[in-house]
Amino acid sequence: MLRSLLFALDDTPGALAARDAALALAARTGAALTAAAILDRPHTSGAHEALPIGGAAFAEHRDAARAARLEAEAAAALAAFRAAAGTLPVRTVTLEEAPAPALLRASAAHDLILLGRDSTLGLEETEDGLAPVIPTLLKDGARPLLVVPAGAPAEGPVLVGYDGSVPAMRSLQSFALLGLAEGSPVKLLAADPAPESAARLAAEGAGFLRRHGLAVEESAVAAGHPAELLLAEAVTLRARLLVMGAFENGRLRSLLLGSTTRRLLREAPCAIYVQH
Structure with missing residues (x-):
């Protein structure tokens, strides 16, 4: 039986559909639901990029602004998720690794990972409308994925x-x-x-x-x-x-x-x- 779900939080259309699917599945089955916001600290900072002379101060300011923006977006997304959950008991977490290792680590405590087909999860770019984290989760992960597109039917065979x-x-x-x-x-x-x-x-x-x-x-x-x-x-x-x-x-x-x-x-x- 399904006991625990991990939802990768995002604001893309597919991720919003996945959020609704996760909430509905948790409500029907009684499975514990965790929503994870990913800050992707490794890619927030440009610490490994080559900088021109005098560019360090600019890069530090840029990275701080980027980190603050991502933190604000994550806080807003978590608040929106809790509002959508209503009275359904849910857990929210903030993960600071890159998306793939963050979800691989968190998935060890869950039966199933739900994510939007087009999820960007922080700073990643989505090629052809498919979340780039999916190949790694399939190749290296031990848990099945539920990949949800925008407009996915909620009922049917x-x-x-x-x-x-x-x-x-x-x-x-x-x-x-x-x-x-x-x-x-x-x-x-x-x-x-x-x-x-x-x-x-x-x-x-x-x-x-x-x-x-x-x-x-x-x-x-x-x-x-x-x-x-x-x-x-x-x-x-x-x-x-x-x-x-x-x-x-x-x-x-x-x-x-x-x-x-x-x-x-x-x-x-x-x-x-x-x-x-």
Whole structure:
């Protein structure tokens, strides 16, 4: 069962959607919710940059102003989060490391990390609308992520992309054990060029979920690009959640955050539950 959530606080549209998702999930499940504001001290200071003669005083003033601005923004974001939480008991923390190590360290005490798809988390730049911290959290972290885009549906069925890989198995297991189906209908999609392999994978993944008491519709597909298949199915189903492993290579896999995984994270119309 889900016991604790860690939400990476930000003010981007996706992060605000993730905030609402985190609050709703905590309210439904009773899980403890922690919101973390990240000050990113290592990148607030330009201590390692080359300075012209006489530039030290300017850099010190600039860094102090930048730090003060980030602290004020973090305080405002935490206050807005507490206001949005209302009477729901929540915990807020301020983390002063860079985003990836800060969240990796904090995640040790939580079951799940929620963040906006477009989160900048301080001074980071978001490429292609995808938070740059996501690859590191998937590669080096031990906890699954719930990545939420702006406008993500709050209700609807769950779509599972399953390829039999170790990341897919991990994601399927943690999704089931944390109880994140929450009574929603589940459709599992497995793709493989060989029809018999696709059918075997679909039966394998669906059978696992059924043993955890979930009602699952299984679908085996022997053609099509995995990203195209899952994106189209998510739209058709009006899914509220896409569950997947961080695909690596072949079949429903690509290099970690390569073409398939990155495209799904960037373009899915719903929240994505993903683990590596």
